[in-house]
Amino acid sequence: MEAMAEGLGIAPVDALSAMVTALQGLGCSATGFGEHTDPQLISVLRSNGTSGLQIALQNGQWVSVPSDRDAFFVNVGDSLQVLTNGRFKSVKHRVVANSLKSRVSMIYFGGPAMTQRIAPLPQLLGAGEQSLYKDFTWGEYKKAAYNSRLGDNRLAQFHR
Template identity: 70%
Template sequence: MVVLTTPSIDHFPIVDNSFIDPSLFNDVPIIDLSEPDSINLIVKACEEFGFFKVINHDVPMEFISKLESEANKFFSSPLSEKLKAGPAEPFGYGNKQIGPNGDIGWVEHILVPTNSEFNYQKFASISSLNPDNIRAAVNDYVTEVKKMACEVLEMLAEGLKIHQRNVFSKLLMDEKSDSVFRVNHYASCSEIDEFNGNNVIGFGEHTDPQIISILRSNNTSGLQILLKNGHWISVPPDPISFFINVGDSLQVMTNGRFKSVKHRVLTNSVKSRLSMIYFGGPPLNEKIAPLPSLLEGKDSLYKEFTWLEYKKSAYKSKLADNRLVMFEKMANS
């Protein structure tokens, strides 16, 4: 990702709030991982929403607070200093530009790999930051969140009555897993008053291409998901819980039974928003296709592809594109 000159506020996309149904704000499924019936509830949430909130998780709040503190130190630094930690190509610091195809948003971010060593010395140029502290904070946090992701994936496999309980989680546990970690910062945007109550887009509508995404944010609103009926709903902020997205790869592996959720982030005119996302991805050479045990005599909706093939295809697309359409069997028959 190449960091270009920051666009003016006039260039940022906006969203019409009249298409957001406030009566649906509290429809987000809440899964208590300590409850014995949570397996069936998770399967239902993945089928109906592709998204749910997790409570009673085992991720220590100490790790959450430590990483958030380090991230806030970084993002509060002058832009000239932050740019020394980029450009994000693909890893490092990025600002406003989302991907190589012209998408922009009111966001800055840090992107790092989770299964290979990253040069945290990029952050040493900012005097208030200690690269070793950032590395330790990221590693502690990602280790715990990865455990939760694998637990959820194994519960899903059990709920789907798949004999191999680790059929999904083993892809994240593989030492060659192509998982990444991203921290997004959305500065408060007082300029939105210029748009008659509409909001500037922080991160445009999209699905996540990986298997599963684990998200948390500070106590600031902005995240929205798209329902099957075409309504956008706002997700109430919750700084101590986690939100989980079904990714495109999991949709394919379940032959469309689970749906990859389309989501976006709107700016907040009063408070900045900090979100931290673990994207659980398979190894680059892993073949992605519907699991035979889930076909049950049905035709496969997708042709087989490797994660590397899909990753390259997704990177070439626009943010809001339906990336899976090129891999649907009907589209290529």
Template identity: 70%
Template sequence: MVVLSKPAIEQFCVVKPSKPTTLLHAIPLIDLSKPDSKNLLLKACEEFGFFKVINHGVPIDFISKLESHAIKFFSLPLSEKERAGPPDPFGYGNKCIGPNGDVGWVEYLLLTTNPEFNYQKLASICGENPQTFRCAVNDYVSAVKNMACEILEVMAEGLKIQQRNVFSKLLKDEQSDSVFRVNHYPPCPELQELNGRNLIGFGAHTDPQIISVLRSNNTSGLQISLRDGNWISVPPDQNSFFINVGDSLQVMTNGRFKSVRHRVLANSLKSRVSMIYFGGPPLSEKIAPLPSLMEGEDSLYKEFTWFEYKKSAYKSKLADNRLGLFEKVAAS
């Protein structure tokens, strides 16, 4: 686990507690087995850019097996975990988030979803043949990717796009630049000395990809930002998945769907483990509003490739408005 000396906590960002809100219950809940899921999905993507799904079809065994591997790995001494790092970009990292000075009370594993990835570097995860961990990741990612594709196809139907797989085909492409991340937020007892303030585990940001699929253990910490700027806490649910609209999907829908700003706060007593699949397009894919959704409207964004946007996002800080560089400025 991340072990930090007491003075080091001052290096991390602290925030004031969010004001209580009556909107806690308002986070959209989508039952994927119900026929009304299409309309509910559209509304959630337009109003929140975020929703919870149940009856998702991902085997519980896949979830528990991968989480067990993750807990086992993050429980190792730091020296052993560092053998799986530094992230280049894949591998183990802690505290530092990206190359531009962002830090958080977090340690993580970042992995490609390419099944041919060499897991030898990550042998310390299992303390045995890394093939065991590779199989657990591949099973989980395959199931979650299928769910994400189903959701994207329901979105396309709801938007009345003739090509039902217009979004999902980008995740299914052999060159899809999707990644998988496992985050661990250790308990931070020193929080009790911060006079009610909260310690940032992962700073506020949007996800640059098309769609993100998040699952965590039963520990709170995730918050999303509402359109009015208020932050609300997302009640944990270890049996469900949470879906984020990404920046690329916002562009492809010409702003109709909104990528959600979110963050994670550290917990004083409990460890939080989250697993996130980031569904991305091939690097050469051109990202622009879909013509079928324009209906005579002007495009809000310049066309760019996923490689260009990814490169730009990598150079930015977490809190930056990454899409700002690619927005079209209205003529005065």
């Protein structure tokens, strides 16, 4: 998170990482999981080297992510997309079933406090640049997400 902030020219460099108040871990053996974006700031995934993870390109085409048991896959979440005013994009992804071998993954989600306001960082708004999103709290986002389907664009209601 600090490397991202540094790359964007955000000072202090812990402006993004300081918002991570909760790290939640999830281990799962997936036979498949529908398309979605991650809501948090960031997600870090590691798997057992079994294929199945796919990401959606802007044109809607699905592309398989090469499986590497020695690598981490890092997803930008919806909240980080808003904080960067769209400079970093939340990636729609899914897991498709592999009939030969179970995919086992461990995922860590870095999320903010329920009361954390989510809005583009002022340092990233250039002269005359408007926020692409309405301000909201993490709690408001989660409530909206619970009232939607997994594959829905959960940021749509917060777009200006």
